[in-house]
Amino acid sequence: MQFTARFSPKHSQAQAGFTLIELVVVIIVLGILAVIAAPKFLNLSVDAQVAQVKNTGGAFKSGINLARSVWAVKVGSGPAENLPVYGDSDDAHVDFNANGWPAQHYFTDDEASPQLDNVDDCISVWQVILQNDEPTVSDATKADETDYKAIYNEPAACTYQYTDNTNLSITYDSNNGSVVVDSDPTS
Template sequence: MNRSKIKQAAGFTLIELVIVVVILGFLAVTAIPKFLDLTEQAKQANIEGMAGGFATGVSLVRAQWEAEARPMASSVNRVMYDGTELFLTTPSSTSSTIRPGYPTGYDAGNADGTKMDTTDCINVWQGIFAQPPTISATIADLNDNTKNINYFVIVNSNLCGYFLRETLAQDASGNYTAPADDTVGNNFFYNNANSSVVVTINKN
């Protein structure tokens, strides 16, 4: 009698297993897209948050420069911002479209803001953020997981472009590839001529 009861209670019938598989499949179909959507939203929030922080930093640099009566060094606009010397846009007579007082990096020779390179862009990034996320202009660094690089930087038409690593395109081997412009990945571009920061979200 007891043996019969134990036998009846053990395991699932084939029909029960099929039902469980169907339910799990249904849950997977409905849950995975929602999870992926949340992931994309997180990536978008990431770059938008960084762009907002960057724009705020640029504004604070200029505000401090104005508050200190627009200090200069060797005819170049500059300011000590949180212990770091930043050189700022210093328009020449031939660059009237450039507004003064926006960070261009650590190089006084680029104060007219027309010769930005990736080093300048990284210096601006590191100069205005109190705890700057890791960044590189070398694509090999992004593909080296031991370096934990979070952002990639390029220069396009004298604008600094900052890209969230995990949103960049990958080749057949799974390696990240360097973007040429703002049509790839989640990014924002900084224009030191007028302090504009423009965010672009590209769906993968």
């Protein structure tokens, strides 16, 4: 007796691709991963902005404290104009208010008691304290591209808003030398 093997065409061909069900399952799994992972990646950008503002605020506070230390050693009390803090060049001189905190940075000797009293003073303090024009700052009312926008707050205080996220800011009060970093991206 002779047996002949019969193969149906279904079994003799190798599978050439994915079935529709397999493709749908893969698409669903990728969709679920995207929904879960996308917010995590978007949060990384906000976390980087918060870290940037915290680091800049820390550097600014350190600069303010260093300037205050120089004032305490060289002057000790009262206002001071054009006090060399970061070197002998005019770019490194700071004007101090009566409380001994940086108030402005100008090259003239015509103010008996320097005060931080406008947005230009805010910008000048930022630039002399951070020395190297990084991060950049400008008047909040101007449309130029800078890292921070300066806003004058009465009396004698400044807020530096982070341009990429205006909920993040650094506030300097020249009355008492406090530097406060607002690092809540949702406030």
